[in-house]
Amino acid sequence: MGRLRFIVASTAMAVVLVSAAAVDSAFAQGTLNDVISAKTQGQKADGQQDRLFVEAKELIYNNDKNTIAASGNVELHYQGRTLQADRVTYDRTTGRVFAKGNARMTDASGTIMTGSEFELTDDFKSGFINSLYLEQKSVENGKPITGHFSSPRAERIDGETTVFNRGIYTACDSCKDDPSRPPLWQVKAARIIHNNSERTIYYENATLEFAGIPVAYMPYFWSPDPTVKRKTGFLAPRYIYGSSLGAGVQIPFFWNLAPNYDLTLRPTFLSEQGFLGEAEWRHRLETGSYNIRAAGIFQQSPGEFIISPFGPGDRNFRGSLESNGQFNINPYWKWGWNATLVTDKWFLDNYHVRSRNLTDLFYREAISTVYLRGNGDRSFFDLRGYYFQGLSSYDWQKQQPVVHPVLDYNKRFNPAGIGGELSLDINLTSLTRQAAAYQQIPTQVTKLSGTIYDTCAVYERGKCLVRGIAGTTTRASANLSWRREFIDPIGQVWTPFAFLRGDVFYVRPDNTGYQNAYQNNFWRSDENDFSGRFMPGAGLEYRFPFVADFGSNAKQVFEPIAQIVVRPNESKVGRLPNEDAQSLLFDDTTIFEWNKFSGYDRVEGGTRANVGAQYSITADNGAYANILFGQSFQVAGRNSYDIADIANTGLGSGLDKSSSDYVGRVLFSPNKNYTFISRARFDQNSFGLRRFETGISANFNPVLPLQTSVMFATYAPQPEIGLGYRRTGIMGSVSYNLNKNWYVTGSAVVDLDRRARAEAIYEANYAISPETASYYKKDRIALDSLSVGFGYSDECTDLSLNYIVAPRDLSSTTGLTERNQTIMLRLELKSLGAIAAKQNVSDGS
Structure with missing residues (x-):
């Protein structure tokens, strides 16, 4: 038998265009380009022929066996598919392509298949593959996921379906140190059928293994392939148990009705x-x-x-x-x-x-x-x-407002002529409430064991607060402000500003039913009422930053700050509703605000001076520190924060004296991984601590795989606004990576004053049962909430187990708070599915 061979020098590469992998037998009678033609040719939509691109070191033609072979780093490219091997042979008689030696095919979708031998049709769509290993890549929640299939022999059908006989599927990567070691989990099945058009994987007689140990058998199931984001079918079940619910299981079903709805x-x-x-x-x-x-x-x-x-x-x-x-x-x-x-x-x-x-x-x-x-x-x-x-068990729905509507508008301008910036703020708020919301004011009562707080149930000024009025309240507010910054030749910063504020109120009270009639004890509310308020003001802020180098790698800035705001007294305090300005926080973040009230229903009046200084240092290595200290003074006019409205906003705030409490802040961050902050408010006479917060957040990576944050806070009593007891607590969280996969987490909130508070209430002969008092007294640590857990995460698996303790209101008659203890387990086999179980271990449901 004769063999006709075309050989290119070993140092070169032969590049030949071949149509659809068929070569006419007339090669012996003509040149190479003349004789290569298609026996079967693919057609594109525009009528042009699809071409097969062959790249190899050597082409071998055997007329006796009617074959064409390419060897030496062979690559065949056809219709988006690439076939690579040491040797590829095309049998013109059967129309089959055989690839051996490091055989590898990459599909148009990016799917990679490797095997010891490929036997394919001439369009690469169908055939058999020995020792197949297939990778399919996708992205889930922003993280790459690779599905791994393997089979001793697989069949490829029409480029759409691959059948893996005695197949194995996993999303886990092989162990780099020991590739023969079984993955964390894998599914073994008599047959795994992967349909590309359906993007579905079917498993027949399948066994789920963990670390090579069988843990579950399923005669038949299916799952979306790793590229699928939305697929009709059952989702992972969820298990529930509670004494009031019993044992339960949830079996979700997702119905992908269309690409844009489900x-x-x-x-x-x-x-x-x-x-x-x-x-x-x-x-x-x-x-x-x-x-x-x-x-x-x-x-x-x-x-x-x-x-x-x-x-x-x-x-x-x-x-x-x-x-x-x-x-x-x-x-x-x-x-x-x-x-x-x-x-x-x-x-x-x-x-x-x-x-x-x-x-x-x-x-x-x-x-x-x-x-x-x-x-x-x-x-x-x-x-x-x-x-x-x-x-909450304590909520009464008739006291909840319906807001209809609230409007906020802000517009900033650069005015011609005067420079600086103009800002226009408009707010409209209208709401209705069926029943007035009251809160009793704790008053001091002396007992043998010391001073505690008592309450009274009389709806009168000084004994109750009105958190919300019954009826309809509407307010429209507009504020136009201007500011401009000037820097003089020596670096002083002068910022003049001015503002004009106007408010219109309309109140239509409802004094019928419930306790609504007691509203008249706080202001005249027996008729519809229009009211207006007008507040112009002007001021000046002064800063003088002193900048100096602190060594060669740091810069320090000391900056005294002074601010004066001049305006008339606040009018109609206590004769207007207060719905959105009941929260008032005086600290380092608000000391230089022109108006320190949190909402529009109150507006600061009189002439006030705010003074302070701050020092900061910035290093080239990213370290930063800042210290601020300041005080506020009522220079002239009435002090708005010392005038009680229906919610007593301002009383006990630290601003209700002519000289306010002192406020300060210390912030230190040696680098981006560590931050320490502490802020406090001190009594202006005794320098006693009225409010204190301190916390640290740290990320010890890469020295230690630990992240943590701790916050401690304590607040003095403010009985004037209904907070009769000191509030002290600690909140912390921690996350520690045991290694690159295993981690432990925890968080807790500890109420350090709850036990003392409950004992005082019981001692004051409140309507509290001995059982409730015993519940609080038995706690050596007043743990309010707790969460501890551990987990495992890698490229194919997420596992977490958490124990959570949280308070839950059961009855407003006793105020009893039972700890709701829950164990939550979640296991996700990425690309295959997830399962979750939740178990309450307390007496509640």
């Missing part, structure tokens, strides 16, 4: 309460998106819960409805909503329904709002309404 169903079966249904609809449109979530249950055993008004024990149906949405009108304007409605304030917590709208602070509440927002280059507009639903 539906998730979360049926939950509970042994004590029956069937809980949850559904979530998500829809993305051209200009935005929205979703709707609903949950509900007809309880089998409502008596497992505390009865009304302190629990839902008298309800058969319980449920919730939530929705979020946001849509862009144009590049500057958008509108949207967040809405939450629940049948009762305990439903979401009792049934562990995950709410995206829930505000989980010390007092929990569900906030619903509809808004219109606009942003310009130097302007801001926000219009929205609010509905608040309290979720």
